[in-house]
Amino acid sequence: MGDRQAVSPEAVIESVLSRQRAAYLADINPDLALRRDRLDRLERMILAWQERLAQAISEDFGNRSPVVTTLADIVPTRAAIRHARRHLKGWMRRRRVSLAWTGQPGSALIIRQPLGVVGIIAPWNYPLNLMLSPLVGALAAGNRAMLKPSELTPRFSEVLDAAVKEFFAEDEVAVITGGPEVAAAFSAAPFDHLVFTGSTAVGRKVAEAAARNLTPVTLELGGKSPAIIDASADLDSAVPRLIWGKLLNSGQTCVAPDYALVPRDRVGAFVAAAKAAAERQYPRLSSNPDYTSIISARHFDRLAGLIEEARDKGAEVIELLPGTDAARRILAPVVVTGANDTMALMREEIFGPILPVIPYDTLDEALAFVNARDRPLALYWFGSDRAAEGRVLNGTISGGVTVNDTILHLAQDNLPFGGVGASGDGAYHGEAGFVAMSKEKPVLRQSRLSAVALLYPPYGRVAAMLLKVLAKFG
Numbered sequence: 001m002g003d004r005q006a007v008s009p010e011a012v013i014e015s016v017l018s019r020q021r022a023a024y025l026a027d028i029n030p031d032l033a034l035r036r037d038r039l040d041r042l043e044r045m046i047l048a049w050q051e052r053l054a055q056a057i058s059e060d061f062g063n064r065s066p067v068v069t070t071l072a073d074i075v076p077t078r079a080a081i082r083h084a085r086r087h088l089k090g091w092m093r094r095r096r097v098s099l100a101w102t103g104q105p106g107s108a109l110i111i112r113q114p115l116g117v118v119g120i121i122a123p124w125n126y127p128l129n130l131m132l133s134p135l136v137g138a139l140a141a142g143n144r145a146m147l148k149p150s151e152l153t154p155r156f157s158e159v160l161d162a163a164v165k166e167f168f169a170e171d172e173v174a175v176i177t178g179g180p181e182v183a184a185a186f187s188a189a190p191f192d193h194l195v196f197t198g199s200t201a202v203g204r205k206v207a208e209a210a211a212r213n214l215t216p217v218t219l220e221l222g223g224k225s226p227a228i229i230d231a232s233a234d235l236d237s238a239v240p241r242l243i244w245g246k247l248l249n250s251g252q253t254c255v256a257p258d259y260a261l262v263p264r265d266r267v268g269a270f271v272a273a274a275k276a277a278a279e280r281q282y283p284r285l286s287s288n289p290d291y292t293s294i295i296s297a298r299h300f301d302r303l304a305g306l307i308e309e310a311r312d313k314g315a316e317v318i319e320l321l322p323g324t325d326a327a328r329r330i331l332a333p334v335v336v337t338g339a340n341d342t343m344a345l346m347r348e349e350i351f352g353p354i355l356p357v358i359p360y361d362t363l364d365e366a367l368a369f370v371n372a373r374d375r376p377l378a379l380y381w382f383g384s385d386r387a388a389e390g391r392v393l394n395g396t397i398s399g400g401v402t403v404n405d406t407i408l409h410l411a412q413d414n415l416p417f418g419g420v421g422a423s424g425d426g427a428y429h430g431e432a433g434f435v436a437m438s439k440e441k442p443v444l445r446q447s448r449l450s451a452v453a454l455l456y457p458p459y460g461r462v463a464a465m466l467l468k469v470l471a472k473f474g
Contacts, residue, residue: 009178009185013146016174017189020117020144023171029113030142032089038139039088041167042132043081049163050074053128056155060124062293062329068249073128076411080133083413083430084140091140091434102470105447112438114142115216116192121183121206123198124150124295125252125351131160134195134218135173137433143193144172148186151179152295184209191215193437197254198222199349200374200422207425218426218436220254221419222349225376227257227406228366228392229270230383238382238404239273243320244281245380245406247333250292251353255378255400255407258350259339261366264359271318271335271357278320278333285323285332294329294352303331303352306345310356315339363388367395374422375399380406399423 007015027034046053054069084091095110118138122131131147138145147164149157154177161175168174176186187194187209196206197220210217227242229235246257262270282291294300304326311317315338324332333353339346345356360366370379379398381389389403399419402409409415418427428436446452454462 009176009182013176013182013185013189016146016170016176017117017191019171020146020174024114024116024144032092035088035092035140035142036085038168038172039081039085039136042135042139043078045163045167046074046078046081046128046132048166049159052159053156053163056159057127057153059155060127060153061295063289064249064292065290067290068292069128072249072253073126077129077132077136079411080136080413080429084136084434087431088140088434091431099444101473103444105449107445107447109443109445111441111443112141112435113441115437115439116143118143118145118437119148119186119189119191119194120145121148121186121194121196121198122150123254124152125249125254127153127156128160130197130220134197134428134433137428138193138195138437139173141434141437143437145174146186146189146191147173147175148183149175149177151177151183188212193218195428196220203424218418218428219424220417220428221377221422221424222254222351223374223376223419223423224258224346224349225255225378225380225398226370227260227380228370228382229260229262229266230363230381230385230388230392231263231266232383232385232388234384235266235269235273239270240277240280241405242380242382243274243277246355247278247281247291247353248407250294250331251333252292252295252351253407255410256351257355257378257380257406258376259346259356259358261358261360261369264361267337267357267359271337274335274355275318275320282321282333285321286325286330288323291330294331297329299352300326300329300331303350303354306343306348306350306352306354307334307336310336310339310343310345313340313343315343315356363391367392370396375420377419377423378402378407378409397421 054066057069058064097108099106099108120134127149135145157177164173164175187206190213194210194215195218196203200221203219203221207217242257282288285291307317315336318335320333322332331353336356339356375397377399379396379401381392381403397420400409410417413430416427416432417429418424426436454466
């Protein structure tokens with residue numbers, strides 16, 4: 001990036017975008033072999049650089065286990081590449097569609113074409129997965145791509161830039177680094193599609209900037225994803241799974257369960273089970289290398305402030321484990337009971353190891369609680385009552401659902417990943433990502449035997465008769 005530092009972010013972005021668009025126009029519809037080659041190179045890049053990427057991510061966080069990076073960043077991204085490679089030929093195939101009788105004896109088909117240059121803005125929490133997974137869809141669909149990593153992961157950004165330069169020409173894939181001013185310029189660039197993953201507040205700004213260019217967007221945002229513990233749930237099974245999903249990456253996960261809705265008479269048992277599960281998964285927290293640091297002092301202070309405000313307003317804060325260390329940005333996980341909507345932790349996405357527990361008396365009450373709020377990115381339900389499960393699935397709207405576990409729906413490439421309303425717009429993963437970054441172009445091929453000429457002016461009795469037929473049967 002050294003040769004770019006003397007010019008403005010807008011000029012750098014415009015220059016790279018111009019080169020990528022020119023390369024796209026020289027080969028608007030890359031063939032199967034070239035698309036597979038780009039996916040192959042992406043996987044080889046990950047394999048060659050994974051240790052350096054994992055180390056850079058750990059340094060950016062202060063501490064993050066390479067196991068977490070492998071599990072949540074590298075494994076799902078490589079799986080996405082293999083899935084796309086396996087299905088790519090079918091995704092690219094032209095699709096014939098039937099015509100209404102008014103179009104006979106013509107024929108019709110749908111052609112999927114690459115849009116051009118895709119911009120991808122990724123957050124800091126899973127910087128590799130949330131950058132390269134949408135890149136898989138972009139490359140599979142035949143696009144060029146420009147990548148903007150978070151300014152909160154500068155070491156990762158530097159390593160990613162070097163890795164991409166080793167395996168891709170700049171007119172194929174390029175990394176643009178920098179702070180908020182670069183991100184703002186990136187959002188305002190006239191991409192052919194823009195993918196943003198991040199907070200709802202920033203997502204609104206990105207959508208507004210993209211709208212000035214009429215750039216289509218895929219917004220993967222967040223929100224307060226609920227976990228509903230049904231009266232039929234086995235706490236010994238459900239709670240460790242919920243705690244795993246909550247404490248993975250210290251809660252810094254867009255689909256982490258944000259709060260738990262628990263039958264009122266089971267709150268005590270739930271808290272005890274949560275404490276036991278946390279102790280099993282993260283023993284000796286203060287020296288446990290598996291527990292991730294909070295990304296920055298500002299984020300640590302925000303989370304500590306959420307806890308203090310809740311306590312000051314009468315909530316009970318129950319520490320699941322001791323070991324908070326502000327110097328190392330280690331925040332011990334807590335359960336909060338007695339939380340209400342006057343507290344910021346019930347109004348904001350938490351994005352940390354804090355779990356409010358909300359009691360409920362009936363399933364209708366739990367569903368009403370969820371539906372009174374913005375539609376979440378994820379919803380989790382635990383139980384064995386199939387009728388109750390059906391009521392939850394049919395009675396709520398969310399980006400995605402995992403039943404009797406957390407987060408795992410995100411790792412399935414046959415399932416689209418995307419939010420709804422405040423939690424996002426559009427989806428990717430697997431074929432959904434391919435379609436999102438393609439233009440499905442409808443084509444009608446007219447027959448020489450077409451009768452449309454009978455409707456050419458001047459209009460007479462034949463046209464009147466045909467209009468009656470069309471009105472009745474068309």
